[in-house]
Amino acid sequence: MKVPVISRVGDSLTSRRSARIWAAAVFAVILVLFGALSSIQAPTRSASSLVEGSDSAQVTELLAANTSDSKSSALLVASRTDGHALSEADNTAIDKQAVALSQDAEVAAGRTMASKDQQAAMVPLTWDTVSDTADRQKLNEIRNWIQEHPIQGLSVQVTGATAFAVDITNAFAGADFTLLAVTVGIVAVLLILTYRSPVLWLIPLLVVAIADRSASLVANLLGNAFNLTFDSGVLSVLVFGTGTNYALLLISRYRDELQKNDDHRQALSKAWAASFEAILTSNLTVVLALLTLGLAVMEDTRGLGIVCAAGLLIAAIFVLFLLPPVLAMCGRKAFWPLIPRPGQESKKENFFGRAARAVMTRPGLNLAALAVLLMVLAGALTGTRIGLDQTQQFRTATESSSAMQTLAEHFPAGETQPITILAQGTAIQALRDEFSGVENVKRVGESTQLGTTQWQQVSVISAVDPSSAMAQDLVADLRDAAATESAGQVLIGGQSAEQLDSHQMHLRDLFVIAPLIMVICFVMLGWLTRSWRTALALGLVNLLSAAAAVGLGS
Structure with missing residues (x-):
């Protein structure tokens, strides 16, 4: 009988001779990768929140180009x-x-x-x-x-x-190291609790750590090649989280096979072949979902999606092609002191087994109760506003946010950061009168010519905190008023307008990308389960769970 390709690859990864060759080959590639890419600096985070092509970005460009001082x-x-x-x-x-x-x-x-x-x-x-x-x-x-x-x-x-x-x-200074250290600590604790071995947890952790470093180098290469900006701390969290997850799937199946086979290499080969499709499907689902972020308008979102997709693909490659040879060379003793052997009595049912059995005794009642709970949590999304005010972007108070709070408490809110209006081809006085009647407008300044252009510049002082959501609503009202009154072109900029444009583009990215991710999940679930009904049911559960998670977070 013809042996499937996956089984042959599993045998090659775990055999006495080939395991060493695989490990040596992977480590040789790692050394070449580290040597070639270590000198590439990580791209800096985007210093501007301007949305390319937006009104606020055009105002900033016009002011910069036509202001000599x-x-x-x-x-x-x-x-x-x-x-x-x-x-x-x-x-x-x-x-x-x-x-x-x-x-x-x-x-x-x-x-x-x-x-x-x-x-x-x-x-x-x-x-x-x-x-x-x-x-x-x-x-x-x-x-x-x-x-x-x-x-x-x-x-x-x-x-x-x-x-x-x-x-x-x-x-952000030092945040990436702190985030990485906390992530590694959490992963180490979970691995120790899962395997209850002083040895075994080190093997997947080291493999994933090497994968993380490799992913960071590749991310730096992609960032510089395609002018991408991203948060390397988030990349490390994803690589460690998913890499550990894949390792748990493989090693869990390996432990089960060790209780059936005397030869640990044969057990590992079977475990690899049995878990390969699940790991690959899981990985490709997330990778394809992250690649859809490449369609985002926001630079940080786009860059993070692309480099994280590459990082997760690297994590899967390391777990599938480096971890098995290393486990094969370590042998059954890696599980010490709880070494699984054929013929061992099955341990007593654990908490998760009892919970699963309890759920299945009354599936309808449990489904209804959990569905109600998830819908209640998802209901919090109705009042969720994407993004944070400028003063809310810090976990603890900073000098700039504290000073801005002082200004908001004792000075007219909009005096410190006025809204900038640029208009041409319209009756400027009529436009100023229209703006004066908009709610939360405290004062409209006199118009001045912008350099030698046809643009007229007007400052609007708001009666609300310029970094608040109310200020963004005011910008939207001003734009509506301009569209109604003006026959020419009116551009509205300033900090509040920049925040509104950023907020709207984040919403645009959400409405474009979220449906694509749902389609990808459905297709991958259908491929794995070979049943569109099962894929649809799992997809709905996934959607409800995701909505509940975001609702709880909000």
Whole structure:
């Protein structure tokens, strides 16, 4: 009888001679990969939240191209540490500090502005823009100077777009290592609890660790070749999680086969052949689903999807073609002290066995109860808003978010970050009047010509926090008003508009990509089960479970 190809490959991976050859060949490829790609630097995360082609992106480009005075700015925010109103002495000290700062840090300090309740003051700071890197260095220089020159009884902080960018960068500093260390620790604990062996857990963990490093190198190569941005920490979590999952599937089947076969190599070969299709199907399902993220508009989403797809494919290759030879060379003793042998009495039914039996005794009742629970959790999605406000993007308070909160509490909310309107081919005064009647608009500024272009520039001051969801709704209302009133072209930009455009593109990506992922899951389940009815049932359960998980997370 002709032996299937999968069985022949399994025999080759686990035989006494071939296992060594497979292991040596894989390690040779790893050494070549490490040597060739180790010098490639990881791409940096996207520094801009602008959506290419959006109104807010066009406004930023037009302003940059038609403004000769290229300046970066920040806001110095001062308040008393005891929460009391600022005294005359405090205001004088703030003025003196602003003057000294402008001289020592080579920045231009504007007029000090106190809030109506006299509990906070702000000083605008500007400097010549050279590059994003130089702006961030200047911001750090300003902050360091303020720390070295404190004012007794006052809290002085710096906020603004550059300050937020610096705080986001600092928030990610060291995060990848921390995330990787926590992931490895969790995986190690799970493997030890699963195998109850001081030896066996090390084997899959080391294999997956090598796979993770290989995936990172390949991701760096792809990122630089195709200009992709991504979070390497997420990549490591996925590689460790899925790689460990595949290893558990293989080793669990291997342990069962060891209780039936005297030859551990034959047992491993059968286990590999039996689990190959499940691992391959699982892997390809997730890989294809991640590749659909390549259709995303958002750069970070697109880049993360592509490199994670490559990483998961690498994880499967290592588990399927490196782990078996290593296990074959280690033999049955790798399971010490609970070494499985043929003829051993089956252990007593564990918790999961009892739970499965309990579920199957009354399947209808259990199905109905769990379906109701999942639908209740999924119901939370109705009130979920994708994305976070600018001040909510940090787990703990940062200087920029704290200062922005102070500004929102004591100054008119929209004064710090006005909405920018660019219009041409329309009656600008009629447009200003229309905007003045929109809810949550506090003031509409005078129009000015943008450079030598036909564009007229107008600033709209909102009555709400510019980083809030209400500010995004205001931008949408302004765009609706412009579409109704204006016969020409009107572009609306600024921070609130950038956040709205980003939010809308995230929604667009969700509505385009989620159905594609559902189709992929259905097709792969149909391939694995050979039954469209079973695939449909499993797909519905998967969809409901995913909705419940996201709802619970929200």
